[in-house]
Amino acid sequence: MKLITSKDNPLYKELKQLAASSQARRRAGQTLLDGVHLAQAWLQHRGAPQLCVVAESAQRHPEVAPILAECERSRTQCLVLSDNLYGAVSQVENGVGLLLLVATPNPKEPQVLEKSAVLLDGLQDPGNLGSVLRSAAAAGIGQIFCTAGTAAAWSPKVLRAGMGAHFVLDIYESADLERLCAGSRIPVLATSSHAAQTIYQCDLAGEVAWLFGHEGQGVSPHLMEMASQEVVIPHLGEMESLNVAAAAAVCFFEQVRQRTAGD
Structure with a gap:
């Protein structure tokens, strides 16, 4: 050497x-x-x-x-x-x-959404992004689509927070989420504190694309309109919302729970 x-x-x-x-x-x-x-x-x-x-x-x-x-x-x-x-x-x-x-892996981006995926619109914090990737990998979700405004997925800080999740995921950066949402063959679900239906009332046994946004501003209004459905994570305490990484984990593992309920 x-x-x-x-x-x-x-x-x-x-x-x-x-x-x-x-x-x-x-x-x-x-x-x-x-x-x-x-x-x-x-x-x-x-x-x-x-x-x-x-x-x-x-x-x-x-x-x-x-x-x-x-x-x-x-x-x-x-x-x-x-x-x-x-x-x-x-x-x-x-x-x-x-x-x-x-x-840096550079997989070919699929033309349509057919498998469970995570769509990230402007997520800024490297720690949050790494945590989302780690939870997605643990939940068996294989595709991550990031807008150009999202933190660099392969930066050292995101890699450390992801703890190896990157290597079992297909990560697409500078993705066109509007095109993906418009042509999606699976439901696109976005969390919102104003939604009427909770994630526990949704049928998540099939393929689903989860849409999350900027830590402060959330998903852009135009993309939110393109979501198939808005859902809420119910909570009892006096907090307006969850951290985006925590919210994503709750959503992913409710999907896991429903998929494995009969096992």
Whole structure:
């Protein structure tokens, strides 16, 4: 494995730029997976990365060594950075000192909605987006469609919040939600505090597309009009609404409950 100790090394400069800039990641079509859990999940679900990077002091770490060995078996280039250089690339405090460079998946967007999906209109907070992805993956929902105004799905913060969910999902960014809603072959449900029907009164045993919006402004009025139905999550406490990630989890797992009720 090659050891890099100079901050002027071209490959190191490239890694540092990718770590710091969403524009650089978008131009390169690459992203960084920081930490053992994300690395293990990528190797399990997606295979070999483009590059494996390890801090000099972490080479013999008991969790890092098996990942390095697997990358070497797949003939992935492995790079060692001196600890101070690695610290300038990693965004994880007190991490173990391992990251992977991978090509950002870019699946072909389907023309119509036929399978259960999540439509995200302007969701801004990376933590919320990662949590929504994690809940969707756990609930067996495989497709995520994000408008251009939604947080970058493959950013380091969203990846950490998603805990590996990205790697079992098809994520479509800059998606045209109006076109998808207009031609959808399955119901498109949007949560609203003003709706009359609760999610528990809806038939969710089949395929459903869930529509969620911006944390403060919600779904845009035009998209809300295109939803098949507005539904409400009933609650007893004196709070106007739930956090969008919490609301999404409630919806997804009510769908799971109905689908598995006879099991």
